[in-house]
Amino acid sequence: MLERLSDKWVTLVLTGLASGPRRYSDLSRRIAGVSQKMLTQTLRGLERDGLVRRTVTPSVPVRVDYELTPLGESLMPLVAAIKGWAEANIQTVEAARKTYDAA
Amino acid sequence: MLERLSDKWVTLVLTGLASGPRRYSDLSRRIAGVSQKMLTQTLRGLERDGLVRRTVTPSVPVRVDYELTPLGESLMPLVAAIKGWAEANIQTVEAARKTYDAA
DNA sequence: CGGGATCCGTCCGGATACTG
DNA sequence: CAGTATCCGGACGGATCCCG
Secondary structure (H helix, E strand, O other): OHHHHOOOOHHHHHHHHOOOOEEHHHHHHHOOOOOHHHHHHHHHHHHHOOOEEEEEEOOOOOEEEEEEOHHHHHHHHHHHHHHHHHHHHHHHHHHHHHHHHHO | OHHHHOOOOHHHHHHHHOOOOEEHHHHHHHOOOOOHHHHHHHHHHHHHOOOEEEEEEOOOOOEEEEEEOHHHHHHHHHHHHHHHHHHHHHHHHHHHHHHHHHO
């Protein structure tokens, strides 16, 4: 469980879904640097864990939407808190790195 | 920054330091499954980022203590919250996995 | 005791090509 | 559009040996 939470892309995907349902191509555009393979793989994992729901609309071409489940939403305050901490302290951390690397 | 937070061992090491300073061998015993290489590497990274302070006591044999810096401690509520969420919802997640795998 | 250095297998993840 | 399949290099991380 902790391993899934510590996946590099999970936080990004979850954040991408925070404000409502998103289509696959929508997500892939919003998440910079993610490959199609990793995005699909991450979504599959989150779906398996019950954090994300996948909805297929059988039109032509097919349309697929992803959205957070209630369980997934219950995780969002924590994800947001982490993002907030990171943004608030990134400069302190980078200063510490410079000091460390100088020695 | 997010990448460092998403490191597999970081959460474990941080948790291991939550209740005060620990010696190296102490940490390695408390964190199940961590190799000496990974423990050292993780501690170095956290020290570099200013989250952990390393103190060497030049006795024979040498004694090394690790402890959270104020910056590191400011991260602990988030780590604890994540651990709490994981423990509270692990069974729901595992049930979702079984359902998913059955299909 | 607290590591550093090295070797080496495994798996992560990107690139590419193809499909309903 | 939303994937699946395959190939493949490189990073991750364990095991082992050595040292002050």
